[in-house]
Amino acid sequence: MESKPVITYDDFNKIELKTGKVLEATAHPDADKLLVFKVDVGDRQLQLVAGIKATYTPEMMVGKTVVVLTNLAPRLLRGVESQGMVLAATTPEGIKVLSVDGNAPAGCGIK
Numbered sequence: 001m002e003s004k005p006v007i008t009y010d011d012f013n014k015i016e017l018k019t020g021k022v023l024e025a026t027a028h029p030d031a032d033k034l035l036v037f038k039v040d041v042g043d044r045q046l047q048l049v050a051g052i053k054a055t056y057t058p059e060m061m062v063g064k065t066v067v068v069l070t071n072l073a074p075r076l077l078r079g080v081e082s083q084g085m086v087l088a089a090t091t092p093e094g095i096k097v098l099s100v101d102g103n104a105p106a107g108c109g110i111k
Contacts, residue, residue: 037086065099
């Protein structure tokens with residue numbers, strides 16, 4: 001993986017990471033690799049689109065507590081708006097969604 005440029009602490013502080021509880025998950029209607037989620041991030045619910053369908057089914061995602069980038073500008077992905085990003089690691093075995101160990105409620109800040 002290629003290294004990114006060094007950022008400052010102030011740059012990092014612009015990122016809002018929260019725990020999110022996946023309430024609903026469906027296959028994207030027009031894309032083979034995308035799933036669409038409704039995620040509770042404490043103060044609101046976000047619709048997220050993620051390219052994780054090769055590793056996860058919608059049923060595997062519902063109920064998970066995941067790490068969400070909540071202040072990313074909305075973006076259309078194959079015609080469906082994504083209002084943030086579910087964080088994931090790319091491994092030799094495939095994509096692994098970052099989840100929270102234990103019972104963290106939706107909306108907890110991540111540092």
